[in-house]
Amino acid sequence: xxxxxxxxxxxTNVKLVLFDGSASLWQASMPNRPLAGPPxxxxxxxAIWRFLMGGLRQAxxxxxxxxxxxxxxxxxxxxxxxxxxxLPVMDYEFEGVGEVEAEYAPFRPPFAETLSPPMSAGLNSGxxxxxxxxxxxxxxxxxxxxxxxxxxxxxxxxxxxxNEVTGIGGHSDLWAVRERRLSSLxxxxxxxALFPPPIAAYDVLGPLRPEVRAExxxxxxxxxxxxxxxxxxxxxxxxxxxxPPFTLVSSGTWAVIMALGADPxxxxxxxxxxxxxxxxxxxxPAAKFMGGREYAVILDGASPTCSLADAAAVMxxxxxxxxxxxxxxxxxxxxxxxxxxxxxxxEGMRAALASLYCxxxxxxxLEALGAVSGxxxxxxxxxxxxxxxxxxxxxxxxxxxxPSLDSSGTAYGASLLATWPDMxxxxxxxxxxxxxxxxxxxGYRAAWRAALPSTA
Numbered sequence: 001x002x003x004x005x006x007x008x009x010x011x012t013n014v015k016l017v018l019f020d021g022s023a024s025l026w027q028a029s030m031p032n033r034p035l036a037g038p039p040x041x042x043x044x045x046x047a048i049w050r051f052l053m054g055g056l057r058q059a060x061x062x063x064x065x066x067x068x069x070x071x072x073x074x075x076x077x078x079x080x081x082x083x084x085x086x087l088p089v090m091d092y093e094f095e096g097v098g099e100v101e102a103e104y105a106p107f108r109p110p111f112a113e114t115l116s117p118p119m120s121a122g123l124n125s126g127x128x129x130x131x132x133x134x135x136x137x138x139x140x141x142x143x144x145x146x147x148x149x150x151x152x153x154x155x156x157x158x159x160x161x162x163n164e165v166t167g168i169g170g171h172s173d174l175w176a177v178r179e180r181r182l183s184s185l186x187x188x189x190x191x192x193a194l195f196p197p198p199i200a201a202y203d204v205l206g207p208l209r210p211e212v213r214a215e216x217x218x219x220x221x222x223x224x225x226x227x228x229x230x231x232x233x234x235x236x237x238x239x240x241x242x243x244p245p246f247t248l249v250s251s252g253t254w255a256v257i258m259a260l261g262a263d264p265x266x267x268x269x270x271x272x273x274x275x276x277x278x279x280x281x282x283x284x285p286a287a288k289f290m291g292g293r294e295y296a297v298i299l300d301g302a303s304p305t306c307s308l309a310d311a312a313a314v315m316x317x318x319x320x321x322x323x324x325x326x327x328x329x330x331x332x333x334x335x336x337x338x339x340x341x342x343x344x345x346x347e348g349m350r351a352a353l354a355s356l357y358c359x360x361x362x363x364x365x366l367e368a369l370g371a372v373s374g375x376x377x378x379x380x381x382x383x384x385x386x387x388x389x390x391x392x393x394x395x396x397x398x399x400x401x402x403p404s405l406d407s408s409g410t411a412y413g414a415s416l417l418a419t420w421p422d423m424x425x426x427x428x429x430x431x432x433x434x435x436x437x438x439x440x441x442x443g444y445r446a447a448w449r450a451a452l453p454s455t456a
Contacts, residue, residue: 002066004418005059007052007153008411009072010230011253012292014048016055018063019415021424026059034091039136042088043076043149049156056216065218067418068157068208070150070227071410073253074170077125078152079132079143080161086142087132089149092122093328097131104130109173109183115283116171117269120328126173126185133189146194150227157224158206163198166232169277170286177275177283178264201228201279202420225417231256231286232278233413238377239278240416240423247371247399249362250409251380254329255291257362258284259371266370271331273368279420287365289323289330291358292381297325297337298354306348306355308435311387313344314352315444320451321357331365335453351387358382359391360448366396375400377429379409389432394441402429 003025008015010032018026030051035044059065075092078085090097098120104127111117122128125148133140147155148167155161168182169175176183186192199205204223213220228236234250235258244261258276262285267273275283298321318341324330325337343349362382366372376399382388383403393401416423435441 002418003063004067004069004415005056005065006411006414007068007070008230008414009048009070009149009153010410011073014051015411016052016059017411017415018059018065019412022412022426024412025063028055028058035088039088040096041091041094043091045085045089045152049153052153053212053215056218060216060218065222067223067225069225069414069417070153071230071233071414072149072153074167074229074231075123075125075128075172076149077129078147078149078155079129079140080145080147080152080155081142082144086144087136087139089152090122090128090132092125092128094122097122097127100127100131100134103134107185107188109176109185111269113176114173114183115177115264115267115275116173117272117274119171119272120333123328124171124173126183129191130189143194145196146191147196148229150229154205154224154227157208157212159209160206161196162205162226163196164201164226164228165198165277165281166201166229166279167227169281170229170231171274175277177277180281199226201226201232202417223418228279228414228417229276230410231258232276233410234379235260235284236279236413236416236420237423237426240421242375245371245374246377247366247374248377248379249382251291251378251382253290253292254288255358255362255382256286256288257365257369257371258286259366259369260284261374262370266368268368271368272329272333285369287331287369289361289365290326290328291361294323294325294337295354295358295381298339298357299350302350303347304351306351306387308387308390310346310348310352311356311391311435312437312440313346314349314356315440317341317344318447319343319353320448321353322448322451322453323361330361331368332453340451355385355387356391356444359388359395360445362392363395363445364449373399375402378403386432390435391441393432393434394438395445397434401432403432404429
């Protein structure tokens with residue numbers, strides 16, 4: 001196997017990971033801290049670039065890197081000018097985008113076209129671009145290419161600007177996922193010429209720029225792959241290993257539930273459901289909530305560990321955590337989160353309540369998606385929570401819950417761009433053991449669902 005270097009830009013952390021087949025050889029990380037502005041909160045791309053250059057220089061001195069792949073969080077687009085960004089890469093949590101909502105509404109494609117629901121702040125990247133054009137017209141006039149965030153870094157590595165469908169195919173308003181074309185928003189705003197031709201995420205974009213080779217010491221034989229959206233990177237190993245139907249729960253700052261083989265006709269924009277485009281541009285029905293952030297809010301600084309006994313005590317006390325504890329995304333975005341009841345005394349009670357909340361919201365969205373058969377593959381922070389996995393296994397007795405404790409799941413998936421569709425052998429995940437007191441859990445779920453706010 002040859003060595004692949006993966007730049008993984010998450011919303012919270014940035015990692016550079018080297019893979020030789022399925023083995024992680026080398027890793028470095030840094031916090032991802034957006035800049036406050038001006039002209040708006042935006043990604044600190046220069047800090048990430050310096051980290052990447054330094055990491056490639058160090059790792060390349062120790063290992064023979066053959067390929068580079070990039071994966072980043074979604075809802076981020078790069079507006080490139082002649083030789084640099086024409087405008088900064090917007091932080092999707094920037095609430096100021098909402099000031100163009102009334103102007104944007106006539107241009108927003110219907111949900112049936114894009115399967116992209118209206119979302120808060122800048123989570124629809126098409127609305128970000130609209131804001132940038134309307135509020136910064138002089139800078140926007142310098143734009144020559146609009147590409148997703150991964151392809152910004154591959155452009156800096158190679159000098160070649162291309163689009164890629166996993167980056168523009170997720171809640172962006174930019175892509176008609178079933179027709180596999182740019183949406184009516186792009187046409188209506190006159191942006192067609194700014195979107196470079198798309199290529200597949202696994203295609204070779206090109207070799208490194210001479211100045212990048214000089215800075216990193218890497219040879220001119222290194223291949224740069226086009227790059228991929230992070231949730232789609234997570235799903236790549238499973239697209240190879242499983243036949244649909246199956247579902248991936250990819251968790252971190254966001255919990256993204258992607259139901260391979262589910263019916264896109266069940267998607268409901270009011271519940272923050274959408275379809276991503278997978279690596280082959282096929283629609284993947286999905287739903288999400290800000291699981292990591294909501295868990296932290298409920299935890300409120302308490303101990304992050306708990307046991308099934310703690311969960312049993314919370315259920316017996318009838319304490320309910322009801323959505324939503326952050327305003328961005330999820331099936332109940334307009335409803336402020338609340339905790340009903342008094343938690344029993346004990347160190348693990350808040351963690352147990354947070355785990356129950358995330359389990360019940362996952363279960364709710366699985367049913368909404370129609371993801372009722374095939375295995376449930378759990379990655380990220382939820383996979384490292386045995387209480388979450390055990391409770392979910394009890395709620396979904398017909399589906400094997402398979403937690404992966406590989407912390408490099410997204411990066412590993414992106415590394416497969418260098419070998420697609422081949423995948424090195426990996427040890428299969430072991431199914432989670434189901435919580436034994438199913439009757440109490442089902443009763444608690446019924447009480448939680450009865451207390452849910454309406455999505456209307």
